Amino acid sequence: MIHGLEPVPLRELQALGSAREWEFAGQLDELPSLTPVRGSIQAEHRGNILEVSGSAHTIVCLCCDRCLNQFNRKLSTDASELIWLGDSEAKEAMAEEGLDVSSINGLVECLDPRGSFEPERWVFEQLSLQMPAVNFCGDGCPGMPQSADQELSASPTPAADPRWEALLSLRLDPDEDSEVTRD
DSSP states (O other), X not given: OOTTOOOEXXXXXXXXXXXXXXXXXXXXXXXXXXSOEEXXXXXXXXXXXXXXXXXXXXXXXXXXXXXXOEEEEEEEEEEEEEEEESOTTOHHHHHHTTOOTTSTTSOOOEEOTTSEEOHHHHHHHHHHTTSOSSOOOOTTOOOSOOOHHHHHOSXXXXXXXXXXXXXXXXXXXXXXXXXXXXX
């Protein structure tokens, strides 16, 4: 847990009457990183809406989906979000506030107005959205590990990395007849 990013009751943010700011540096429990997550958050209670903005950055270690080598990737976010304080089904109240819930930039998140805002959770979610869907170490990726024998012949031989053996076993032997006979 990052010190200073403890949950804050929304009533406390409302009573503040202005934006609350957090500067932070530390490790997120749910996002292992090589460097501390550093950044700042600003949250302001505006009646039925919580306006949150902030930036954060860190470096994480990922495993390439192609070659299985580990590589480092910088994650950074600079985000702002409006969070509805109330029932997620209150479309009429949102419309009164001038908010279009059906637009792409509409309100997605809702919080109970009697609940709390969790700045650490918000930072985790924003950084998680920056994680790549496919981990690829770069243009110099060697691809699936192969031994010299595998490069020269088409017959499956043990892989340099045992994690690839299951995939190699799925390859068809070119000498086998692959036709299916019908009776």
